[in-house]
Amino acid sequence: MSMFAIVVIAVVVVIAAAVLFIGLGQRGGSRGLKRRFGPEYDHALDRHDGDTKAAGHELGERVRRYGSLKERPLSPEDREQYVTQWARTQEQFVDSPQQAVTEADALLARLVQDRGFPGGEQFDEQLAALSVHHSGQVHGYRGIHAAVRGQSGTEEMREAMVEARGLFAALATEQPADSDRPRSPSTDDHGRAPAARGRHHAKGSGT
Known part of the structure; x- marks a missing residue:
């Protein structure tokens, strides 16, 4: 075999190894992001029409920008006030669903900011x-x-209130050192699901 043929074969092997390494790295990175972000990874993937590279870049940029953010603790007084306000908002849902979700959204925006996250005036960044x-x-x-x-x-508004309760519970009842531990939305710190009475059910719900 000539020296030229040996060099060509060596170059082909190196290129093939590099392609394989990059491919494995991308898949490994995608798996890591999916483990970290869970359903949010799927949401980013949908936003980018299934482009895993674009979704990975977006989520990686989020980690770069906000990964070192330190959550501020709430004082016991602030914590109690938030819990009371959330319970009142859920009770209001029965008679005024639209007003309740509006107040819940504003309450969460304040709570998120009080815990050290960006302000609610830029919702996407928050x-x-x-x-x-x-x-x-x-x-x-x-x-x-x-x-x-x-x-x-x-x-739909009732379901939104139920889902939002999980974030409220995590922010209002956990200290920063505990924030990495998943908390079930069923945990009740006055975070009970709003019960919609029959007369308030969405049209065609059948219950």
């Missing part, structure tokens, strides 16, 4: 920062924000 530290609950905040600004029926 959501991006939250997704890095509370990826399991951030969908509920997105849902209730959309319910306030959309033409949602009563059942």
Whole structure:
């Protein structure tokens, strides 16, 4: 075999190894992001029409920008006030669903900011920062924000309140050192699900 042929074969082997390494790295990175962000990874993937590279870049940028953010603790007084306000808002849902979701959205925006995240005047930035530290609950905040600004029926608003409760519980009842531990939305610190009475159910709900 000539020296030229040996060199060509060596170059081909090196290129093939490099392609394989890059491919494995991208898949490994995608798996890591999916483990970290959970459903939020799928949401980013949908936003980018299934482009894993673009979704990974977006989520990686979120980690770069907000990964070192330190959550501020709430004082016992502030914590109690938030819990009381949330309970009152859920009770209000029965008679005034639209008003309740509007107040819940505003309450969450204040709570998020008080815990050290970006202010609610830039919702997308606030959501991006939250997704890095509370990826399991951030969908509920997105849902209730959309319910306030959309033409949602009563059942959709009720579901948004239930989902948003998970983020509220994580922010209002956990200290910063505990924020990495997942908290079930069923945990009740006056975070009970709003019960919609029959007369308030969305049209066609059948219950």
